Amino acid sequence: VSDLQDYAGEVNILGSPVWGWEGVTNPTPSVKGRNRETDAELRERFKRSRLDKAINIIESLYSALYQIYDINNVAIYENDTDEVNDKGLPPHSFLVIVDGGSSIEIAEAIWQNRPTGILSVGNTQVDIIDSYGYTRSIKFSRPTEVPVYIEIDLTTDSRFPADGEEQIKNALIAYVNQRQIQTGVVYSRLYTPINSVVGHQVNSLRIGTDPNNLGTSNIELLFDQVARTSETRITFVR
Numbered sequence: 239v240s241d242l243q244d245y246a247g248e249v250n251i252l253g254s255p256v257w258g259w260e261g262v263t264n265p266t267p268s269v270k271g272r273n274r275e276t277d278a279e280l281r282e283r284f285k286r287s288r289l290d291k292a293i294n295i296i297e298s299l300y301s302a303l304y305q306i307y308d309i310n311n312v313a314i315y316e317n318d319t320d321e322v323n324d325k326g327l328p329p330h331s332f333l334v335i336v337d338g339g340s341s342i343e344i345a346e347a348i349w350q351n352r353p354t355g356i357l358s359v360g361n362t363q364v365d366i367i368d369s370y371g372y373t374r375s376i377k378f379s380r381p382t383e384v385p386v387y388i389e390i391d392l393t394t395d396s397r398f399p400a401d402g403e404e405q406i407k408n409a410l411i412a413y414v415n416q417r418q419i420q421t422g423v424v425y426s427r428l429y430t431p432i433n434s435v436v437g438h439q440v441n442s443l444r445i446g447t448d449p450n451n452l453g454t455s456n457i458e459l460l461f462d463q464v465a466r467t468s469e470t471r472i473t474f475v476r
Contacts, residue, residue: 299351303336306347310338313381313419315461316356325461331357334378335419337464342366345376352376381419381464386457387449388467390432391441391475398437405435407472414467423457423465442475 249264296314303312313335317327327333332353336344345364352358360379368374388410392403399405409431414423425445432440444452449471459465 295351295353299334299348302347302351303334303339303344306339306343308338308340309336310416311418311464312336313461316353327359328357330355331359333359335360335381335462336378337381337419344378348376348378349374379462381462382460383466384447384457384459384463385471386414386423386465386467387446387452388428388472389442389444389452389475390472391443392438393441394438396437399435402435402437403474406432407469409434410472411467411469414465417465419464420459420461421465422459425454425456 245267246265247263249262249268252259252262296316299314300312303309314332315325315327315335316332317323317325317329320329322328325333334344334348341362341364345366348358349366349368358377360377362380363375363377365373365375390406394402410428413428413431417423423445425443428443428445429440432443444454445457446452446455447457457465
């Protein structure tokens with residue numbers, strides 16, 4: 239899709255003449271389109287939209303939250319017992335954990351789809367105004383980010399791109415940062431994004447949540463945690 243935009247009045251050429259038409263113009267600016275969605279984007283859109291017609295309250299809440307712009311992933315836990323559960327949820331409460339998105343839009347989606355008479359809990363509180371003008375306090379949580387450090391030792395050959403290390407970093411960041419809430423990092427799976435760049439062999443790969451204590455074990459997460467890495471957390475042995 240071109241980044242160019244036609245402003246009002248700029249379109250004045252008939253690309254495909256039609257009998258009886260003498261001219262053409264655009265009274266309003268053009269609207270940019272978007273690139274054709276990839277297979278991965280199609281799968282993600284399907285995942286987010288398949289609950290649109292749900293009648294179960296929890297599924298409806300999932301669907302409403304996934305419609306919010308820039309939501310990465312969502313986890314919802316409920317405690318319908320009379321005791322505090324193993325996740326620390328009070329009796330008859332529910333916890334929504336949301337990665338990404340606008341806090342006010344999240345709170346509104348929870349209010350519109352919440353189980354009636356059930357307490358919302360979490361580390362974030364947002365006050366919204368309901369349709370009758372009353373202030374409602376909605377709670378949900380943002381996941382705790384767990385840093386993922388990666389150290390790689392490579393031997394490269396002539397096919398290795400000049401920016402090969404940067405490409406590997408970007409591939410690893412994309413892979414790790416799209417992990418779902420509570421979904422840990424499996425050590426062996428990291429070879430896939432690394433090997434998406436040609437012209438090298440991996441001599442060693444070490445990972446961990448502490449840069450001074452790296453190894454080959456998987457990184458496990460708690461129910462309210464999400465894995466995060468970055469360019470500065472990925473290093474290459476020189």
